[in-house]
């Protein structure tokens with residue numbers, strides 16, 4: 001019986017979130033936590049779905065019943081089935097699909113993009129569609145639109161290609177960053193809603209267009225400087241740039257007390273820099289510094305009730321296990 005096991009990494013945005021939605025550059029790093037999608041062939045005519053993180057199992061007698069009864073909160077998966085069925089003329093049947101992720105959901109670590117990318121890769125291989133990575137990323141982008149409304153495309157790109165990328169207006173190039181580059185990722189214990197954060201900022205921009213354009217412009221400027229500092233590996237300077245980026249995001253009302261507490265704790269205990277990552281208003285905070293210092297900060301944050309881990313760069317992107 002045929003089995004395909006695909007995985008895709010999560011990500012952190014190091015610089016430039018939100019401004020990237022308006023055409024400014026951003027830098028993202030793929031991290032070693034993953035989402036996985038397993039498709040197994042079944043003997044019987046049915047479609048089974050196991051969504052491990054939601055603790056939910058579904059079974060449908062055929063694709064029709066799947067389209068009618070699969071809950072709309074999983075529209076991302078539904079839409080992919082539609083694409084595979086209609087665009088690639090493929091009859092989906094006799095499969096068990098198991099999805100799981102080690103990424104905190106709705107936390108800015110790209111869990112939805114990483115799930116989309118792993119799903120597309122698994123279908124591509126299972127049904128011999130031979131999709132290139134660029135096509136996988138494009139389809140995952142279509143799925144991301146369902147979840148996020150107007151995503152920039154950075155999440156699907158980084159989860160597909162891995163490494164560290166400099167992204168702007170749908171195009172990207174890799175940044176060569178030292179193998180031992182590490183960041184501390186801390187969860188605020190607050191889910192965030194990327195779509196709502198983007199809409200909140202869009203409304204603010206309608207009221208304060210000049211101010212927001214000015215802040216986006218500054219974020220773009222420092223993101224460009226960050227690219228060269230990442231290449232040279234000057235952690236101190238990268239940290240300074242992160243602190244500036246955090247202040248600019250806070251000026252756009254995307255920070256909150258919890259994010260500020262984590263950022264301040266990290267800086268007071270020796271981090272070179274710290275900022276929210278992704279949509280903000282919850283989610284995760286990233287901090288940079290010497291590895292032993294990051295480990296100490298992690299323990300301090302843990303004692304304050306915040307889970308954190310040290311992430312390194314995923315170099316492979318989406319792959320078949």
Ligand code: PMV
Nearest residue numbers: 017018108151152194278279
């Ligand atoms: O997916 P998140 O929550 O990490 O945030 C995405 C980053 C944004 O810049 C806010 C949106 C986007 O599509 O780039």
